[in-house]
Amino acid sequence: MKNIKVLGTGCANCKTTQKLVEEVAKEKGVEIELEKVEDIQAIMAYGVMSTPGVVVDGKVVHSGGIPSRDKIAAWL
Numbered sequence: 001m002k003n004i005k006v007l008g009t010g011c012a013n014c015k016t017t018q019k020l021v022e023e024v025a026k027e028k029g030v031e032i033e034l035e036k037v038e039d040i041q042a043i044m045a046y047g048v049m050s051t052p053g054v055v056v057d058g059k060v061v062h063s064g065g066i067p068s069r070d071k072i073a074a075w076l
Helices: 012-028 040-045 069-075
Strands: 002-007 032-037 053-056 059-063
Touching: 002 012, 012 032, 012 069
Parallel strands: 002 032
Antiparallel strands: 002 053, 053 059
């Protein structure tokens, strides 16, 4: 199971990213544990300065803008 965190304060792009991750995981049949991190200090602790950010298994894989479905599928 992949542990995925979407980092962001709750903007539309962050919500869209979270929804996309859920959809792509479901389509691929990959079990994920998805967490939304909205605390600015926690986000900055990952070194992410522009949101949304995505962390997969403890590693930052994306920051700034909505990732493509293909990019998300590659993380899974």
